[in-house]
Amino acid sequence: MKLSTKVAELTRIIEPAVAACDVALWGVEFVPQGRRSLLRIYIEALPEDKAQDKQVTIEDCSAVTHQVSGILEVHDPIAGEYVLEVSSPGFDRAFFVSEQMQDYIGQTISLRLIQAIGQGSDKRRKVTGKLEQMSEESLNLTTNDGEQFTIAFSNIDKANLVYEDE
Structure with a gap:
C-alpha cells in the first residue's frame, strides 16, 4: 500500500488544513480525468471524539472543503480544473x-x-x-x-x- 507521489504531496499540503477543522484526515484520492480531475478527501472524528461516539457531520465536511480550497488556491498543486469532494470514509471504508x-x-x-x-x-x-x-x-x-x-x-x-x- 504505497501512496503515489502526487497523493503524498497533496496529503502533506491538506493535512494541516483538515486538522484545523478538529477532524482527522483518513485519506486522499486523486483521480486525473483529462482536463477535469477529482480530489476526494476522507475525514473522520478525532480519536478522543470517537470515544464519545461523535461522528463526522455535514458541517465538518463543509468546513474542511472551505479550508482545503483556500490552501489549494495558495499552493496550486493540481494543474487544470478539479472537483473537490469531502466525506467520511463510510461503512465500506478504503x-x-x-x-x-x-x-x-x-x-x-x-x-x-x-x-x-x-x-x-x-x-x-x-x-x-x-x-x-x-x-x-x-x-x-x-x-x-x-x-x-x-x-x-x-x-x-x-x-x-x-x-x-x-
Missing part, C-alpha cells in the same frame, strides 16, 4: 495505509492485489476474507471457504472494509 487496518482485525476486508496469488489455475488478484492478524510487512486473511493467505502490504493495490450488517 484503507490508505496498513496501520489503519489494525482496528479492524477480526472483520472482513476486500483486497485488490498487484500480483495474483494462489496455485495454478486458481490464481486471483481479488480476495475477500476475515483479517486474522498483521505483522510489519503482511496480513493474514481467511476466506469464507477456509483458504488462508499471507499477503504482503507491498502487493496490495486497494483495500476496503466489507460492511456486514450485524
